[in-house]
Amino acid sequence: MSIFEQRESDIRAYCRVYPVVFDKASNARQTDEDGKQYIDFFAGAGVLNFGHNNPHMKKAMIAYLESDGVTHSLDMHTTAKRSFMERFVKTILEPRKMDHKMQFMGPTGTNAVEAALKIARRATGRQEIVAFTHGFHGMTLGSLACTANSYFRGAAGVPLNHVSHHAFGNMAVLQQLRDYYADTSSGIAPPAAFMVETIQAEGGVNVASKEWLQGLAKLAKDVGSLLIIDDIQVGCGRTGSYFSFDDMGIDPDVICLAKGVGGMGTPMALNLVKPEIDKHWSPGEHTGTFRGQSLSFVAGAEALAYFESPELMLEVQAKGEIIANALQGLAKRFTPIEIRGKGMIYGLDVGSGENAKAIVDACFKAGLLIASCGTGGRVVKLIPPLTIPNDDLRIGLDTLIQVTSSVMEATA
Template sequence: MGIFKDIESNVRGYCRAFPVVFRKAHNATLVDDQGKEYVDFLGGAGTLNYGHNNPEFKQALIDYIESDGITHGLDMHTEAKRDFLETFQSHILEPRGMDYKVQFTGPTGTNAVEAALKIARMNTGRQTIVSFTNGFHGVTQGAAAVTANGYYKKANGMPTTGVQFMPFDGYLGDFDTLKYFEKALEDGSSGLGHPAAVIVECIQGEGGLNVASAEWMRGLQALCRRHDMLLIVDDIQAGCGRSGTFFSFEEFDIQPDIITLSKSLGGYGLPMAVVLLKEKYDTWKPGEHNGTFRGNNHAFVTARRALETYWSDDRFATEVKHKAFLLKNRLKSIQARHAGDCKHKGRGIMQGLEFASGEVASEITELAFSRGLIIETSGSDDQVVKILTPLTIEEANLNKGLDILESCIDEVLAERLRVANAS
């Protein structure tokens, strides 16, 4: 372990919560270098929807490499890219009646967000982007500007400009936050002005598993149409099946102007990101937003195989919804037994429990790790214990992880009650 402390930057984060050396992994199980197994409820922070080392993808990648297929190709045409685009069109876009251009950005989600913001500003001639309370969109300059969390903004070292924040659905309790948003748009003295676009997550993963309702999302799209603003949906963490459908907004009957995808899009954990944009907004000049690694052909191979394996029909989505139902019932049961101490949040296989503070949530996740469960926290105070396990997790392993989590919650809350009564 010394080498990491000696020469790796202080910026490292996840390894502080899970201080072991991992050796191998399969589906939703990780193994450290001492042979200890862990149930993975982290899933690469949403990057491993199809599990670790998915055998279908692994063999396709091995075959491609052994055939001397193109690895790096900038944005040149390759067979791997062609095959991915054809499969994405036939398996994802066409069945959903979606007509979008596909832009390959640099391989990170934050780069896709940067491109989306540029597109909105370039096409409207306006600068302001509206983002929402507790939203997270990345940590590069533009993406950090539209990220609400002050921790990430501070690291920029300079003011973040070109953004205004509005309250997310539920932020003000039962009050319809879109009414406030529209009032500010209609009032020339509100300070909001005329924004170019809004950027929103349907499920705020890093923000604490806050969920936008279908009614609110439809209202947001209508508001954008009335006031000539582009609607950008950031589906980087909530997309690729995490919500139970490929896109997190499918059940809302909306058509965003721009969509960002990354994380699990590459299928195997290989970096890949795209922006989907309506054709009328595809006004880029050649190379105007580029990147050396926007042509990750290995990711094209595994991404195509993921689409063919899991999205050729409704079976996988049905399985995900079934597991999400089991997960919700279990978490609701825990909530009922600890009434007042925790609250269920999220949807799909992107659910968790909110506790009174980040201290309580951290005690639970630390104890869970010692017992063989990898799980993280989220929210403005890290007060939400968040489950992002691979969608392919076996039900037995899902239940095993939930058993560990429940025992840790019981123990931590019982000990806190004991201390409180003793004092």
């Protein structure tokens, strides 16, 4: 038995899907200790938008370390944080005329969600949060209450209260909620906030329509609730623009970011909070020992350089078309298959968890790292690095198409 089997907790998961020991990685490829290479369509569950060991970020991080830059600072001011904040404001916020404050917390997505829930409740004086079916928002108790998946919720050990779930993407449900809130005898009061992903990544790559998101935003505004956008997995350029909602005509009160915002795979989480909401915090009410992760500020600042010109986002849009076109051929051949996605996140719904598992396992053996998601794990999810070379993208897609065809033919 290996040290992992002997001593690592049984809670380990991804290593069971990819049962090798990885040793090296560069851009969209990983190499195991036996020298076998794998094209990576998983990218750290959406963390590595800019690839493994991005050379620009690596160079900046090494230079920072060699200069004895501050590596840990809680929430003290540092040159690394200042550089990141100034670049983020200039590159992302100012062009969108966003005056949101930047809150750094513990460096995980679930901590960003926890902080968003806290400030929404504080700002409105309400307790209830409305979340949506198939949503995923994290594993700590507050964010887990917003998560819909019963497998994850079942590990809580305590009731998950003060959150109600409603049908994602359903216009009739929005109208029903509006009617309830207007009816003083309905017994249903408006919530502190609506928490939503524009694309439910873990939930099966379910893409919200512009009409529905605008309807949700208007409902939130009309009833005095906050609109919280969880952009943790599909933000930072994943959809072909920095924010997944850039083309949706909505103005969120709080935006949760993590994963790709740290650039290199080093941990960082960040909430963007409207100033009139942020003022409800008092100093130190939401802390986190690693909310001043300087290496993430250094790498994250380099990541922002990709958004100072339209080049990468145009590439993402072009690669997204390549992915969509490749997958559509499978949907035409096999009736159960459905394709959903935007930019460089796509879901291949293959009808059952058994089909998806067979595809993921066979792809791994063929040198392609890919994962499943959605109800029962029935959706094969593609989230390669945005910087993946076109040759690697096409090789990976060819592998996926060949494997999926074989699995679907065998189960027909």
